[in-house]
Amino acid sequence: MKLDTQTIHALADRLENCQLQQQDTTKITDDHPDMDWDDAYAIQDEIRRRKVARGLRVIGLKSGLTSHAKMKQMGVNSPVFGFMTDDYAVPDGGECKVSELIHPKVEPEIAFVTKTELRGPGCHIGTVLAATDFVLPGIEVIDSRYRDFKFDLKSVVADNTSAARFVVGGQPMNVSDCDLRTVGVVMEKNGVPVAFGAGAAVLGHPAAAIAALANHLGARGECIPAGTLILSGGITEAVAVQAGDNITLRVQGMGSTSIRFV
Numbered sequence: 001m002k003l004d005t006q007t008i009h010a011l012a013d014r015l016e017n018c019q020l021q022q023q024d025t026t027k028i029t030d031d032h033p034d035m036d037w038d039d040a041y042a043i044q045d046e047i048r049r050r051k052v053a054r055g056l057r058v059i060g061l062k063s064g065l066t067s068h069a070k071m072k073q074m075g076v077n078s079p080v081f082g083f084m085t086d087d088y089a090v091p092d093g094g095e096c097k098v099s100e101l102i103h104p105k106v107e108p109e110i111a112f113v114t115k116t117e118l119r120g121p122g123c124h125i126g127t128v129l130a131a132t133d134f135v136l137p138g139i140e141v142i143d144s145r146y147r148d149f150k151f152d153l154k155s156v157v158a159d160n161t162s163a164a165r166f167v168v169g170g171q172p173m174n175v176s177d178c179d180l181r182t183v184g185v186v187m188e189k190n191g192v193p194v195a196f197g198a199g200a201a202v203l204g205h206p207a208a209a210i211a212a213l214a215n216h217l218g219a220r221g222e223c224i225p226a227g228t229l230i231l232s233g234g235i236t237e238a239v240a241v242q243a244g245d246n247i248t249l250r251v252q253g254m255g256s257t258s259i260r261f262v
């Protein structure tokens, strides 16, 4: 690690305050160009520790930047991993207050729920499918704390991969009843289809994004416990939203989930 504990805490404070006060900031690598991956995840861990200390519960994990569309949109080339706390969850069809966010965007995703523990290294699509209870449609609301969504990978990891809100719903499906590579998704904004794709856009198979997360956690001596909800990553580019927008995600064979921005 390149940063000392005091600096890690100060950067966690800066990023979480941006989230809580709906203010943007410049990317932290501008001030700390030498910070490394361990520093970036240590800042994310400190943000997580603060939220848990305030009584929030970690209720899900996420893989991000898992599609070529997203990597191209953001000018980066590898996945990143983050967490969601209970205040990020929006009920299916529920409201998301734009005043609590900076510049939200939505991503169509496949959400996984595990039935057994996943522990890397060595996790692959097969181990993930064997450990999956069901999959269902999920919309992630991302809200980078960085001005104009301008960041590099280490900065976005420290910022908990822009996690802000999410909704899941529709018809849960057993992974043996579908081919997640060819499953089609359509995301509608105010009734107009704005994004289309298939599961294979996520690392060739959405389960590969879950395996990557398990292997990342395994390298840190952690695992994905049974019963964990995981967002596998945006299938298309993210779409900007504002108050008044209604977003619906339809996933082939899994029904739909929706969220209203107010």
Ligand code: 0L1
Pocket (backbone or CB within 6 Å): 062, 063, 064, 065, 066, 070, 074, 080, 107, 140, 142, 143, 144, 149, 156, 161, 162, 233, 234, 238
């Ligand atoms: O979930 C995601 O793919 C987002 C990762 C962070 C990058 C961004 O803010 O778009």
Ligand code: MG
Pocket (backbone or CB within 6 Å): 062, 063, 064, 065, 107, 109, 140, 142, 231, 233, 234
């Ligand atoms: Mg995402």
